[in-house]
Amino acid sequence: MPGPAAVSAAKAKAKRLVEMTAAYRPLAGVPDEFIGADQRPRGHWLEFFDKLAGLGGEDIARRFETIERNIREQGVSYRAYGETVDRAWPLSHLPLLISEQDWAVIEAGVTQRAEVFESLLADLYGKAELISGGVLPAAAVTGSADFLHPMIGVRPPGGRFLSLYAADIGRGPDGQWWVLNDRAQAPSGLGYALENRLNLSRAFQNIYREMNVRRLALFFQEFQAGLAALASRSDPRVCLHTPGPYSETYYEQAYLARYLGFVLVEGADLVARDGQVHVRTIAGLKRADVIWRRIDSDFADPLELRSGSHLGVPGLVETIRQGNVAVANAIGAGVAETPALLGFMANLTGRLLGEKPILPNIATWWCGQEAEREHVLDRLQDMAVAPAFNGASSRALLGRAVVAGELSEERRAALASAIRERGADFVGQEVVRLSTTPVWTERGLEPRPFVLRVFAAVGADGEFHVMPGGFCRVSDRMDSRAVAMGAGVQTADVWIAANRPVEQTSLLPRADAAPIRRIMGNLPSRAADNLFWLGRYIERAEATLRLIRALARRAIENDDLSREGAATIQRLRKLLADWGAVPARPKTALTAQAFLNAAMFNVDENGSAIALARASRRTASTIRERLSSDTWRIIVDLIQKLEDRRLPLDEPEILELTDKALQAAASISGLAQENMNRVAGWRFLEMGRRLERGVNTCAFVRIFGMEQAQTSDFDVLLELIDSQITYRSRYIVGVAPHPLRDMALLDPFNPRSVAFQTERLGEHIATLPVLKFDGMPEAPNRIAIELQADLQTKVAASVTSDFVLSIERRLMDLADAIAARYFLQGANAARAEKQVGLA
Structure with missing residues (x-):
């Protein structure tokens, strides 16, 4: 015999079930999936709601929130026809x-x-x-x-x-399923x-x-x-x-x-x-x-x-x-x-298969036949009229299906005239109200029409x-013809409830049928292009965030703007302007706070932090099939960190935000290092990052580490290349120009140095496929080798601004060479017979 606690829990569950379902009422004259024709709940629905009631109100709400959060984090999205902005996927909480x-x-x-x-x-x-x-x-x-x-x-x-x-289907008033x-x-x-x-x-x-x-x-x-x-x-x-x-x-x-x-x-x-x-x-x-x-x-x-x-x-x-x-x-x-073919399906089924249709379609009359046309015109008041063909010219005559009885007399007369003149362009269809399914709203369970x-x-x-x-669409309006993905339409999972345990299956093939592979096949040029630019955008966003953070720190800490400190701040602001983070010539002079807010949040400037983060997401969305859900989630999280803000922020708030955004950027890089297979896709992502980091570091060295730089500039440079701890562990004396240039530019052991980037680039390029095995290095490989040689043989004392600028420009030349060689477009694609190993 169950104990008092079990009895009490059962009573509470029964009460919740009554509260959940008692107020549910099907629409008059419309069949419903939950409540059958006998006005009693269908067994499988009652079983579902009974189990749902067993969870308790707070648990149910928590699970609903989990569904919505997962959809946001996974980036599940769609676009309504004619729109250019993605919408979050609208999944109903009930199947x-x-x-x-x-x-x-x-x-x-x-x-x-x-x-x-x-x-x-x-x-x-x-x-x-x-x-x-x-x-x-x-x-x-x-x-x-x-x-x-x-x-x-x-x-x-x-x-x-x-x-x-x-087939899009729905249940009609007779309880039968119909093809729409x-x-x-x-x-x-x-x-x-x-x-x-x-x-x-x-x-x-x-x-x-x-x-x-x-x-x-x-x-x-x-x-x-x-x-x-x-x-x-x-x-x-x-x-x-x-x-x-x-x-x-x-x-x-x-x-x-x-x-x-x-x-x-x-x-x-x-x-x-x-x-x-x-x-x-x-x-x-x-x-x-x-x-x-x-x-x-x-x-x-x-x-x-x-x-x-x-x-x-x-x-x-x-x-x-x-x-x-x-x-x-x-x-x-x-x-x-x-x-137009719908009117012939019953006859075609008999002719082609020798059978009667198991699922009839909505009764349809093609007006290209005289008898059918007259039938539609005689009953036009009760008919739905639709284009007979899917082409643009046919739809231009009518647009979409309309219920003739809902038109004004003038429009109905015009429609009848068009049918008489060009009957072949129209079909008449019986108007049928399809069944509804329960959806969870703020008011409780309510019936809504659906198409499966x-x-x-x-x-x-x-x-x-x-x-x-199947794929179920549920409308928030009582018109089943309006169930198309757009505002007010949800989707629902579709559960076929069995009377016995179902077999567990997966996409894993039999062990003896699965050939062993260690790579995913050859990387399409478009995917390589997008992976390369994803790496560049992420690295560019990180560099911009580091500049903003350095500027915010000095705006907070520098009480007496000495000439040296003021010059450093001016250099930071100029570099952000040169990179397109803020307007080059603002209409009015920007205060420190306004400047920082613009560099972070100005969506009209392609170089702002938020613009670069959005560019990363846009590029990542084109290669979703090659990114893990964790990587996508962090990219979305980076965007949210920058978008979900009440503006403007003050300097300490911006400093805190740049720290969080940089952590997200570092997480993306960390996932790429630890979770992506070391195949061509990963290499192009890495090459994009390494090239962009090399170019940015050269710019940092030219502006904050060369002849015109002061002590405060040297501190900024160490901060921008994230090497303060490394420098101080090596050198007891203060920041000196030659050791600093060596660490930022020539040190192959510093993961932030330009030399480190060129070595990694050379390693990646050396593994990529070549068009000809003639012993001659292709352009990307040749440029990478030359860059490595110049940086390996250079000594810090002889580094000049011109040398740094030449390295920066050759890195950009390397980016162009990689694009010209591997990102094949149109006539640039090499002919098939010249390729190595056509498979």
């Missing part, structure tokens, strides 16, 4: 729960629909028997801008048009669905395990293997082709590339040459076997498709024709998303496998 019985229907229906579209695409780009046989009107296909004539007769390598299909839209062009949401799962399962680990939620890893394993199976080589190079960092879903693309082990590439990273597609890498051109595209088909090849595209690869279509590269989904697959995107991917066995879950 969408689906029973095994419902899921069995969804899984079978999505698989069936994917097979229908696979067969349909094979016919449309093949024999076109459906059109010639009168099953499908030609105009319902050819009216779509996504039907690409250059792909007619092209059988994709591997024989598959679809490697990934998705089909996604075959470049379905998005997979990576976000995985992120949602990781965050919710960590926050509610015990509930997740006890409810036997089906895992996602096996689906991704099948998808990964299915793409690899499209290649002709046993160890293929699979690339994820992204539109670039300004894509609305770039975060997801980078995340999936890292998770699945694919190479993230942009169009400029790829070149079609000699019948093959290659990735531009620091080692030359390396063959790409499979391209998972996240750009629309018509952007894929400016030679044969959209001529103005800068996202695609010239010559890609011809390479596909020759069967030398597999593209998933096949170019032209987007025609499957054409709304379910994914099916082809595995290595050639069969479609459905992800047990």
